[in-house]
Amino acid sequence: MSPAPTPSHTVGPFFGYALPFTGGADVAPPHHPDTLTLRGRVLDGDGQPVPDAIVETWQPAPDGSRTGAPGSMRRDAVTGRVVGRHGADFTGFGRVATDADGHWLVRTLPPGGVPYVCVAVFARGLLHHLYTRAYLVDDPDDALLAALPPRRRATLLARPEPGTPRVHRFDVRLQGAGETVFLEFP
Amino acid sequence: MTALPPDLTQSAIDTEIAKAQAAAHAGDHPPRDFPPYRGSALRHPTHPLIPVRDPEAVELTGPAFGVTDVTDLDRDLTRHHAGEPLGERITVTGRVLDRRGRPVRGQLVEIWQANASGRYAHQRDQHPAPLDPNFTGFGRCLTDDEGRYSFTTIRPGAYPWRNHTNAWRPAHIHFSLFGEAFTQRLVTQMYFPGDPLLPLDPILQSVTDPAARDRLVAAYDHGLSVPEWSLGYRWDIVLDGPAATWAENEEDDR
Numbered sequence: 001m002s003p004a005p006t007p008s009h010t011v012g013p014f015f016g017y018a019l020p021f022t023g024g025a026d027v028a029p030p031h032h033p034d035t036l037t038l039r040g041r042v043l044d045g046d047g048q049p050v051p052d053a054i055v056e057t058w059q060p061a062p063d064g065s066r067t068g069a070p071g072s073m074r075r076d077a078v079t080g081r082v083v084g085r086h087g088a089d090f091t092g093f094g095r096v097a098t099d100a101d102g103h104w105l106v107r108t109l110p111p112g113g114v115p116y117v118c119v120a121v122f123a124r125g126l127l128h129h130l131y132t133r134a135y136l137v138d139d140p141d142d143a144l145l146a147a148l149p150p151r152r153r154a155t156l157l158a159r160p161e162p163g164t165p166r167v168h169r170f171d172v173r174l175q176g177a178g179e180t181v182f183l184e185f186p
Numbered sequence: 187m188t189a190l191p192p193d194l195t196q197s198a199i200d201t202e203i204a205k206a207q208a209a210a211h212a213g214d215h216p217p218r219d220f221p222p223y224r225g226s227a228l229r230h231p232t233h234p235l236i237p238v239r240d241p242e243a244v245e246l247t248g249p250a251f252g253v254t255d256v257t258d259l260d261r262d263l264t265r266h267h268a269g270e271p272l273g274e275r276i277t278v279t280g281r282v283l284d285r286r287g288r289p290v291r292g293q294l295v296e297i298w299q300a301n302a303s304g305r306y307a308h309q310r311d312q313h314p315a316p317l318d319p320n321f322t323g324f325g326r327c328l329t330d331d332e333g334r335y336s337f338t339t340i341r342p343g344a345y346p347w348r349n350h351t352n353a354w355r356p357a358h359i360h361f362s363l364f365g366e367a368f369t370q371r372l373v374t375q376m377y378f379p380g381d382p383l384l385p386l387d388p389i390l391q392s393v394t395d396p397a398a399r400d401r402l403v404a405a406y407d408h409g410l411s412v413p414e415w416s417l418g419y420r421w422d423i424v425l426d427g428p429a430a431t432w433a434e435n436e437e438d439d440r
Contacts, residue, residue, distance in 0.1 A: 002285050005426035006401055007393040008215045009374040010225070012360060014306040018298035018324040019362060045228035058249055058368045066244060070252030073326075080257045093249035111244070118245050122373055125225030127216040127392050129373060131245065144238060152233075174229050184235035185245055185369040185428040 008128040023084025024095040027108035037167045039105040045175030049102025053123035057094035064112030068092040115139040134158040134170040194350040216392035223388040248368040251294040261327040263339040271321035273302025273340030275416040281333040289333025296362040304343030356383035370427040
């Protein structure tokens with residue numbers, strides 16, 4: 001008999017001293033030439049910034065492997081502090097809290113084999129986290145994109161920012177006009 | 187701070203909770219739109235979620251954590267400062283399982299909580315209760331081969347919040363968990379048995395199925411209490427996830 005799942009709850013407003021970690025936004029090794037920046041805002045149904053959300057990203061390594069090395073929260077042996085990734089292995093995991101203006105940002109490498117970065121959003125007021133995808137390429141062969149009407153499909157496209165190479169913009173609208181497409185995995 | 191509407195009493199919220207629960211489909215997880223929890227009003231999507239059934243979806247895999255990500259001290263929240271925190275010392279332990287009842291091994295568990303007086307070590311927490319210089323209230327551990335996790339901490343206090351007039355959150359510990367797949371990600375809260383605030387709390391009551399709510403309440407386990415040291419609570423956790431993740435790796439069953 002399969003056991004019943006533990007219900008989800010909101011992350012609440014006070015995760016800030018617990019979940020964010022040093023280097024959480026730095027999925028790419030420092031100064032890697034292929035680094036791309038994925039940035040955006042989390043916005044509520046009134047279009048107002050959500051300053052108490054936390055965004056997680058997960059993706060394959062550039063070579064397409066999906067095993068994700070450990071060490072995202074690598075620790076200093078003496079002090080126990082999080083010192084961040086050493087950069088030689090690709091962990092594929094990013095976590096960053098939104099700032100007072102609802103902004104978040106991760107620096108990462110292009111995912112291998114797929115056109116998207118997986119995104120999970122947690123926030124005060126959000127009783128169950130939400131999954132979406134930031135598509136770096138508008139891939140005509142992608143089954144999910146192909147199944148969406150154009151206006152909804154557009155919410156999944158992380159658009160290159162004009163004039164700033166290798167920076168992609170991905171806003172998450174929790175509700176209302178331009179509401180982001182959120183996903184479930186039945 | 188803005189004043190709350192004077193008529194937004196606990197009994198008005200209780201009425202709203204009963205109405206929202208009656209209107210909701212019984213489910214394991216709370217509806218994202220739960221009006222008695224005011225914070226949900228502008229933060230839930232109104233479009234249905236789009237199902238992804240692609241067996242190659244990246245979300246069916248997930249990040250890995252290991253011994254480099256945790257230290258042995260992380261699991262004992264009473265030892266993160268020079269002195270001992272105030273409050274009732276407790277241990278909280280249990281197993282993390284997937285939907286097939288298999289142990290979730292070697293995965294990261296994170297907890298955070300208020301101190302014994304109901305105050306978070308967060309600048310935005312304005313509850314006029316004392317901070318404890320010897321307590322931050324954050325811990326991590328990895329599950330073992332049986333899926334077990336364990337923390338030593340102090341029992342958190344209840345605290346007021348501004349959902350309605352005289353709103354109090356029951357004492358709780360926040361949990362964040364990873365499974366083998368990103369789709370198994372879980373953030374939730376553990377409550378304590380017998381707390382009189384449980385029926386009054388719009389966040390706990392957002393889980394509309396009573397049996398599912400009960401699964402968020404730990405059990406006092408005298409066998410886990412350590413003589414002249416700490417009281418023990420047991421709380422097992424089951425990660426949800428798509429059928430695809432619980433049908434794979436049959437050969438791993440033990």
